[in-house]
Amino acid sequence: MMALLRSRRMMILLVAVVTVALVATGAVGLFNAFFAQQAGDQREAGAPIPAPEMAALGDAPDDAEYTDLGQQCEQRECYRVVAVTHDEARDGEEAVEAVYQHLIDEGWGRILPEGAEGPDDAPLSDTYLTNGSVLVQGSTSPYTPGSTAGLVIAHMQDPLS
Known part of the structure; x- marks a missing residue:
């Protein structure tokens, strides 16, 4: 061997x-x-986190109506698109400001755009609103025929995520 x-x-x-x-x-x-x-x-x-439900906005202000246009997802982020229709003839900026003022009255806070030093430096419609977990961005352009303006609602995220 x-x-x-x-x-x-x-x-x-x-x-x-x-x-x-x-x-x-x-x-x-x-x-x-x-x-x-x-x-x-x-x-x-993983799967994207579903967008916040319409209930996060609460009731629409008087003389306004929300229409859920559904959830949309991009990569890992989902958001909900909402059309805003006012009974009164208002332009988009007035409609967004009316909704924002209603949400502020309900306890939501403003997030100012970059470069703005105070609330007077930016029109209300150029800011974001948050209730701590949900973020709302208004659009002065209507999302559907017959609507006055639009909203996008999403979950608040860490800026680094």
């Missing part, structure tokens, strides 16, 4: 088998790591 192990052919065959085994094991490990990373990325991405 020792003579067989000392033969040059057997040593070459043994080195070849060990080398193939090492390469195959390394390749399997690389493939497993690669596919585990992809699965982890997909889990982190």
